[in-house]
Amino acid sequence: PSSAEGVSSKPASPIYGVVLPDGYRQWEMVGVATEDAPLDELRAVVGNPIAMKAYRLGKLPFPDGAMLVKLAWKRQRSTEFPAATVPGAPTTVQVMVKDSKRYADSGGWGYGRFIDGQPVDAAQHQTCFACHNALVKARDDVFTRLAP
Amino acid sequence: PSSAEGVSSKPASPIYGVVLPDGYRQWEMVGVATEDAPLDELRAVVGNPIAMKAYRLGKLPFPDGAMLVKLAWKRQRSTEFPAATVPGAPTTVQVMVKDSKRYADSGGWGYGRFIDGQPVDAAQHQTCFACHNALVKARDDVFTRLAP
Ligand code: HEC
Ligand code: HEC
Numbered sequence: 001p002s003s004a005e006g007v008s009s010k011p012a013s014p015i016y017g018v019v020l021p022d023g024y025r026q027w028e029m030v031g032v033a034t035e036d037a038p039l040d041e042l043r044a045v046v047g048n049p050i051a052m053k054a055y056r057l058g059k060l061p062f063p064d065g066a067m068l069v070k071l072a073w074k075r076q077r078s079t080e081f082p083a084a085t086v087p088g089a090p091t092t093v094q095v096m097v098k099d100s101k102r103y104a105d106s107g108g109w110g111y112g113r114f115i116d117g118q119p120v121d122a123a124q125h126q127t128c129f130a131c132h133n134a135l136v137k138a139r140d141d142v143f144t145r146l147a148p
Numbered sequence: 149p150s151s152a153e154g155v156s157s158k159p160a161s162p163i164y165g166v167v168l169p170d171g172y173r174q175w176e177m178v179g180v181a182t183e184d185a186p187l188d189e190l191r192a193v194v195g196n197p198i199a200m201k202a203y204r205l206g207k208l209p210f211p212d213g214a215m216l217v218k219l220a221w222k223r224q225r226s227t228e229f230p231a232a233t234v235p236g237a238p239t240t241v242q243v244m245v246k247d248s249k250r251y252a253d254s255g256g257w258g259y260g261r262f263i264d265g266q267p268v269d270a271a272q273h274q275t276c277f278a279c280h281n282a283l284v285k286a287r288d289d290v291f292t293r294l295a296p
Contacts (some may be wrong), residue, residue, distance in 0.1 A: 025176075026176055028173075028174055028175075028176075028177075029176075029177040029178075029194065031234065031235055032180045032190050032191075032234075032235060033190070033226070033232050033233060033234050034182060034190070034223070034232065034233045034237075035191075035231055035232050039231075039261070042180050042181070044151045044180050044192065044263050046177065046294070061221050062187065070296070073295060073296070075182070078181070078291070080283045080284055080291060081283060082289075083183055083184045083187075084181050084182065084184075085182045086179065086180075086181050086183060086293070087179055087180060087181075087293075087295040087296075090295075090296045098247055102250070107161075119266045135228045135229060136228055143210070143228060143229065143232075144234075145234070145235075145237040147219070147221060147238075148169055148193070148221070148235075
């Protein structure tokens with residue numbers, strides 16, 4: 001079985017060695033977001049059961065084993081209902097995996113950004129912790145709140 | 149146990165008698181959307197296991213027992229990251245329940261729109277089938293596609 005911890009044949013992110021977790025598309029929805037042009041995306045963040053439990057308890061930091069995945073799509077006008085925008089082509093899938101020992105240097109989170117299942121380069125992975133930690137350190141480096 | 153079929157003490161929608169299904173907030177995400185001003189909302193559609201299975205098989209019509217719930221929130225600028233918009237206050241929760249016999253007159257779907265857990269009036273429930281059937285009849289009256 002592949003995991004961020006174990007031996008895996010899945011492509012892993014540089015710096016962190018994070019892989020796309022099995023079955024994440026079936027995880028529970030944490031929240032949704034849009035990102036303005038030029039990215040112009042619709043996004044959904046899903047969490048594994050450990051992450052969802054922590055969200056519901058409202059407890060920070062997230063415990064080891066928590067995983068968050070952000071799915072993103074180009075945002076496009078609905079052809080059936082023009083007042084709506086809906087997901088177009090998928091862009092990136094991004095992962096955060098909590099392991100406070102392994103990732104002690106990056107706030108306990110390992111990061112991975114994937115395009116078509118392949119991790120992007122190390123330069124991009126140098127930006128993750130910097131941005132998350134600069135902007136939402138007080139929330140354990142996690143932006144997305146549990147949507148009611 | 150409350151269900152759209154059984155005896156329930158939950159508030160039910162006029163015309164259809166549809167209630168908010170138990171545990172829908174834990175259901176799998178089908179897709180996300182925005183709605184322009186004046187509604188100015190972010191939305192997520194979730195499905196129960198019967199609905200998700202039908203989506204994955206790509207088979208229409210949805211089988212009896214399929215349920216879809218649309219969550220909606222006011223869309224607001226992220227305070228931490230202004231290029232993003234994120235969920236604000238929840239607005240409506242909308243439900244579609246497939247029961248081809250009970251709801252034979254409305255394409256097999258029963259409809260419910262709830263605000264703060266309470267169903268809205270009959271006049272609003274007269275609009276649901278009219279719009280869905282006019283615009284997406286060829287997709288069993290369901291707008292939202294399974295996002296990749
Ligand atoms: C310039 C800022 C910035 C950078 C750089 C960045 N992120 Fe994020 N990230 C965000 C914002 C803002 C969100 C909140 C959701 C949204 O707006 O899409 C987010 C959300 C996430 C989420 C969902 C959990 C959460 O915190 O809400 C994951 C997972 C994630 N990012 C992974 C990554 C990875 C992996 C990288 C690097 C390869 C990265 N991020 C780089 C700004 C950034
Ligand atoms: C004027 C058109 C219109 C009316 C009226 C309408 N809907 Fe919808 N509905 C939509 C559109 C468009 C979507 C697709 C998602 C989005 O844009 O929010 C949708 C999506 C949904 C969904 C998610 C499943 C799907 O088809 O994508 C549910 C559940 C739903 N509506 C319930 C209702 C209920 C209940 C009512 C009446 C109380 C209602 N709708 C009235 C246009 C309409």
